Amino acid sequence: MRYFVELSYNGKAYHGWQIQPNAITVQEVVEKALSTLLGVPISIMGAGRTDAGVHATQLFAHFDTDVVFDTPKLIYKLNSFLPTDIAIRDIFKVKADVHARFHALSRAYVYRVAIEKNVFNVDHCFYVKHALDVDKMNAAAKILFEYKDFQCFSKTHTDVKTYNCDIMQAEWLVKNGELHFVIKANRFLRNMVRAIVGTMINIGLGKVEVESLHTIIASKNRSEAGFSVPAHGLYLTDIEYPKDIKL
Template identity: 70%
Template sequence: MRFFIELSYNGKAYHGWQIQPNAISVQEVLENALSTILKAKISTMGAGRTDTGVHASQMFAHFDFDTAIESKDLVYKLNSFLPKDIAVRSVFEVKPEIHARFYATSRTYHYKISTSKNVFDYDFAYQVQLPLDIDAMNAACNILFQYKDFQCFSKTNTDVKTYNCEIKEAHWTQNENQLQFTITADRFLRNMVRAIVGTMINIGLGKLKVDDLHHIITSKNRSEAGFSVPAHGLYLVKIVYPETIKMEKNTELLK
């Protein structure tokens, strides 16, 4: 039987989602908790990889188990067992062929910028106290919709077969002293959001013109794009799946 687990985590203490040989990861902590509670070796597959220090308010992973699971009981036990920076929101059965990564149709990230020194959010937002032209940054967002190949925003030496992504949403909003970038796409390249944000900041500071973004994207050259902003301001906030992944009795769970 295949199960989805929905969770959130504060990424500050972790070297990303994926298990690594010599560093603690969210996946390792979650698998240890599942294995202990279910008294079986449990392996998970996440919907994606978040880098060191990146947060997630919604992440999904799947795992297989031989017998039925009482969802509410498992959620309670996991949250009692897991550290305070990882929280499980739900566990539910899906069809056996469903894959948490490959069946996701879109993912949404937020990037948060604090425009004034704030002693309470320096671990959770990037501090930029110079004035930013939000109108120019939003104009640059509109250019993203004109392209599919975003190699210029990808980490070099990655093993992907294609750099094509379909960006469905991209915009900046401001709430008092905090800026938030929202971006939704069918998939993301490694470091893509952080590189886009760094480029947008350079546009907002006047170091680049809005139309320079056309040249940056068509160059397919990472060195043409802006700097990569720090990970602590980045949040994976939503992953969307087709309704058809769920067993009929679970149709209400992903609405």
């Protein structure tokens, strides 16, 4: 039987989602908890691979098991067993061929930029002390819809078959002393969101002209784009699937 698990986590203490040989990751911690509570080895496959320090308010992963369990009790036990920075929100049955990563229709991220100094969000936002021109940043965000190939924002030496992504949403919102960059696409390249945000901050600071974004994207060269903003301001917030995946 295949199950989806919906979870959220604060990524500060973790070296990303995916299991790595010499660092603690969210996947490793969740797998150990499931294996312990179900009494059999459990492997999980996540919908994405968040980098070290990146957070998730919603991430789905799938696992297979023939062990029969009471879902509410397992969720309760998992949340008691897991550290306080990982929370299980739901577990539900899905069709046997549904894959958490490959069947996702879209993913959405939010990057939080603090424009007012706040000592209580230093681990959750990237603070920019200089004034930002949000209108210019939103004008730049609209340019993203004109393109598919975003190699210029991808981490170099990344093994991917294509750099094409379909952008569905990209905008800057002002919220309680913060700027939130909301972006939704069918897929993302490694480091893509953080590189886009860094480039747009440079535009907002007046260091780069809005129209220069066309040249940057066309260059397909990471060195032409802006700096990569810190991981702690980035949140995976939403993953969409076809409506018929559940049993």
